[in-house]
Amino acid sequence: xxxxxxxxxxxxxxxxxxxGDPHVGTAYMAMFDxxxxxxxxxxxLLRIEDTDRARLHAGSEQQIYDTLHxxxxxxxxxxxxxxxxxxxxxxxxxxxxxPYADRLLAQGHxxxxxxxxxxxxxxxxxxxxxKQPPGYDRLCLGKTEEERAALPGFSPTPxxxxxxxxxxxxxxxxxxAGRIDAPxxxxxxxxxxxxxxxxxxxxxxxxxxxxITHVVRGQEWISSTPKHLLLYRWLGWRPPRFAHMPLxxxxxxxxxxxxxxxxxxxxxxxEEGYLPEALVNFLALQGYPPxxxxxxxxxxxxxxxxxxxxxxxxxxxxxxxxxxxxxxxxLNGVWIRRLELGExxxxxxxxxxxxxxxxxxxxxxxxxxxxxxAGLIQTxxxxxxxxxxxxxxxxxxxxxxxxxxxxxxxLDAQAPVVLxxxxxxxxxxxxxxxxxxxxESAWTAARIEADLRAAIVTGLGVKPKVAFGPLRTxxxxxxxxxxxxxxxEILGKTSTLARLAALRxxx
Ligand code: GLU
Numbered sequence: 001x002x003x004x005x006x007x008x009x010x011x012x013x014x015x016x017x018x019x020g021d022p023h024v025g026t027a028y029m030a031m032f033d034x035x036x037x038x039x040x041x042x043x044x045l046l047r048i049e050d051t052d053r054a055r056l057h058a059g060s061e062q063q064i065y066d067t068l069h070x071x072x073x074x075x076x077x078x079x080x081x082x083x084x085x086x087x088x089x090x091x092x093x094x095x096x097x098x099p100y101a102d103r104l105l106a107q108g109h110x111x112x113x114x115x116x117x118x119x120x121x122x123x124x125x126x127x128x129x130x131k132q133p134p135g136y137d138r139l140c141l142g143k144t145e146e147e148r149a150a151l152p153g154f155s156p157t158p159x160x161x162x163x164x165x166x167x168x169x170x171x172x173x174x175x176x177a178g179r180i181d182a183p184x185x186x187x188x189x190x191x192x193x194x195x196x197x198x199x200x201x202x203x204x205x206x207x208x209x210x211x212i213t214h215v216v217r218g219q220e221w222i223s224s225t226p227k228h229l230l231l232y233r234w235l236g237w238r239p240p241r242f243a244h245m246p247l248x249x250x251x252x253x254x255x256x257x258x259x260x261x262x263x264x265x266x267x268x269x270x271e272e273g274y275l276p277e278a279l280v281n282f283l284a285l286q287g288y289p290p291x292x293x294x295x296x297x298x299x300x301x302x303x304x305x306x307x308x309x310x311x312x313x314x315x316x317x318x319x320x321x322x323x324x325x326x327x328x329x330x331l332n333g334v335w336i337r338r339l340e341l342g343e344x345x346x347x348x349x350x351x352x353x354x355x356x357x358x359x360x361x362x363x364x365x366x367x368x369x370x371x372x373x374a375g376l377i378q379t380x381x382x383x384x385x386x387x388x389x390x391x392x393x394x395x396x397x398x399x400x401x402x403x404x405x406x407x408x409x410x411l412d413a414q415a416p417v418v419l420x421x422x423x424x425x426x427x428x429x430x431x432x433x434x435x436x437x438x439x440e441s442a443w444t445a446a447r448i449e450a451d452l453r454a455a456i457v458t459g460l461g462v463k464p465k466v467a468f469g470p471l472r473t474x475x476x477x478x479x480x481x482x483x484x485x486x487x488x489e490i491l492g493k494t495s496t497l498a499r500l501a502a503l504r505x506x507x
Contacts, residue, residue, distance in 0.1 A: 006084055006211035008043030008076070012036060013212050014068075015047045015203065018060035021265040022067050023258060025218055025248060028283050030073045032245060032316075033216050035284075035308040037076075045210060046078035048089040049203070051196045067266040071276045072304065077210075085210040090202050097197040100205050100235060101160055101190060109234045110190060112158040113140040119153025135186030136161065160191035162200075162227060170226045175214070175243040175313040185227045200224060204231040207240055216243045219318075220255070243313055246287040246320025256323060263325065273351060273384030275339075278332040280304050285327075287320040301334050333382040345374040348387045355388035357395050369394060372490045376482035393476040394490065398498035403506075407473040411507055415470040418456055419504040422471055423497060425455035431493040443493050445485040452485070474503035 012033040016026045030044075037044040046068070048061055065080060077083025087093055104110035113136070115123075120136075127134050140148050141163065148154055164185050171181045190201035197205070207215060222244050232239040247255045258264040269279050281300075284307045290298040291306060336344065348370065352358040358366055370391065377390045393401055429451060431443035456467045472484050475496065481487060488496045 006043075008037070008041070008211075010037060010040045010042030010213045011045065011211045012042065012214050012216060013045035013047050013207070013210065014075075014216075015049045015206075016064050017049045017052060017055065018057060018064060019052070019055040020057045020060055021258065021267050022060070022064045024256070024264055024266050024269075024283075026064065027068065027071055027073065027266055027279070028248060028286065029216055029218070029245060030068055031071075031280060031283055031304070031307075032243070032311075033214075034073050035304070035311040036214065036216075036313070038308040039311045042213070043076040044074075045083070045085075045212075046075040046080075046088065047206060047210070048079050049199065050089060050091045051199065051202050053091075053194070053196065063267060067270070070270060071280055073280075088210075090197075090206065093202075093206065094196065096209070097191075097201055097205050098195075101197065101201060104162070104190070104231075104234060105160060107234065109163055109230075110160045111141055111163055111187075112145070113161045113187075113189070114145065114148045114154050114156070114158045115139060116153045116155040122153075138187060141187075155193070157193040159189045159193050161187040161189050162230065163187060164227075164230070168226060168230060172225055172229060172242065174222075175241055176246075176316045177244060177318040180222060180225075180244070182222050182226050185223070188227050190231075200227050201231065204228050204235070204237075208232070208235070208237045212240050214241045214243060216245060219244045219247050243316070244318075245316065246318055248286055249320060249322050251322060253322065261323075263323070271385075273386065274328065274332050275335045275347070275384070277303070277338075278328065278335040280307075281335070282328045282331050285321075286323070287317045289315055289317075301331065329382045336381055336384070337379055339378070341371060341375055341378065344378050345371045347384060348374060348391070351384050351387050352391060355392065357388055357392050366395070369490060373482060373487075376486050376490075380482070389478065390482055393478070393481070394487070398495050399502060401474075401477045401499055401502065403473060403477045403503070404479065407477060407479045410479060411470055411473065414462060414466075415507045416504060417460060418462060418467065418470045419474065419500055419507070421455045421460055422452055423500050423504065425451045426488075426493065426497060426500070429493065443489060445483075445489040448488050449485040470503065470507075471500065474500045 014026060014030040014033050016022060034044045036042070046064075048064070050056055050061075061079075068074070075081070077085065077088060079088040101110065105112070123137055124134060139151070140158075145158075164187055168184060170184055171179060174180045188200055189198050191197055225242055225244075229239055250256045250261050254260070256264045262268050281302060284302070284304070285300060290300040291302050291310060293299055339347065345367070349358065349362070352370070353360050358370070362370065373391055373394050377387065380390070381387065426448065429442050429447060431441050433441050452468070452471070453464070456462050457464050468484055469479075472479070472481050475481065475484065475487055475491065491499070
């Protein structure tokens with residue numbers, strides 16, 4: 001298919017390799033790709049780069065789909081949905097690369113190399129020892145198979161290498177950093193002994209055939225770009241524009257890695273109870289400024305759509321930024337509070353199921369109670385993983401409330417008196433439904449609070465600050481819990497009194 005017939009004013013792709021848990025950088029690239037594609041009325045593609053067979057990881061491709069979908073970063077063309085350039089998985093395109101490799105060989109831009117892996121290792125060690133620049137020493141250049149076979153370190157299955165010219169152009173214009181001068185490349189392998197192309201050949205052929213207009217990738221690929229530009233030139237193709245994104249760095253300013261930083265894994269954010277809205281917002285702020293309002297103020301909280309509408313490459317800071325998880329926690333709290341209550345409630349379900357608090361398919365009654373509790377805790381949470389602790393006590397039997405050690409330790413000599421007074425005062429509240437519709441009961445948070453204050457603060461003269469500690473412990477087993485009087489209303493009179501009595505029996 002020719003370039004001009006492909007849909008989209010611009011065409012961008014994210015091209016992850018399925019080598020394990022998806023890296024947070026994949027989402028970062030995808031976001032910037034998608035923002036620009038949306039702004040320009042273009043297309044966003046997902047391509048799976050699986051030519052490095054040794055590093056493949058079963059299940060990783062599915063995780064890439066799942067995590068990008070979870071973030072709402074959906075693609076217009078890809079292996080799972082097809083498109084005009086299918087297939088979008090490189091292992092299914094092997095036939096595509098071969099003729100280009102042959103062409104480069106025939107034109108003298110590439111040559112066969114029979115050096116064995118052992119010879120190459122020795123060569124590299126030697127170069128390091130002599131403090132020479134690393135790179136292939138061209139032992140095979142200009143030799144026939146026979147000539148080469150006569151020398152040591154020969155392997156019968158050759159690879160194909162690019163013949164980098166002496167006057168290789170290493171400078172190029174980057175959409176983010178401007179003019180970049182990359183290092184001089186060495187004779188890069190483009191076809192491996194197993195017949196698979198390397199990343200360098202496959203990426204150029206695919207980006208060209210898929211009509212990619214803008215290549216967005218991390219700065220770690222800057223040194224590869226001169227090789228790619230050479231391949232474009234040799235194959236007679238117009239190269240795309242390049243945007244090399246700043247590296248995401250940890251607090252030590254090191255490039256984040258899955259080995260050192262658990263949060264380099266995209267799935268980590270989901271497991272830890274972050275909202276996709278918050279992670280997208282957070283990633284948009286990495287090396288990119290907040291939204292500048294008309295009145296000159298800056299706004300850090302924004303949706304992907306708001307980000308995409310204003311997107312421009314020249315706003316990206318090539319120096320990047322440090323990954324600040326405290327900032328992400330803050331953003332997550334903001335986004336949690338923005339959710340509509342029903343939505344917030346359903347986002348809690350997988351976490352409560354994982355904690356064994358609710359079944360996978362809760363009953364209507366359980367859902368109703370959860371929604372009531374959700375309303376009490378929505379403003380108090382930074383991460384969805386905190387829900388289990390707050391919600392758990394509402395879904396256990398009254399005789400099974402676990403009293404945390406620190407909560408029990410706080411109970412002082414006054415606790416029995418306070419509990420007795422509470423039991424008396426609450427026992428007097430009529431919880432039977434009254435009124436025309438039979439729906440109003442006196443058992444409300446307001447009435448509970450008023451009567452407990454009267455009995456304990458006024459009646460016993462206990463300071464309000466300490467008056468309700470034993471009650472909170474009885475109801476939730478914790479020092480910190482959702483608001484007490486509302487919790488009692490949700491639990492109902494019978495449960496509330498049973499829990500107060502259960503704690504009273506132990507103090
Ligand atoms: N497969 C490469 C990666 O995993 C893609 C690099 C590129 O976007 O050119 O990062």
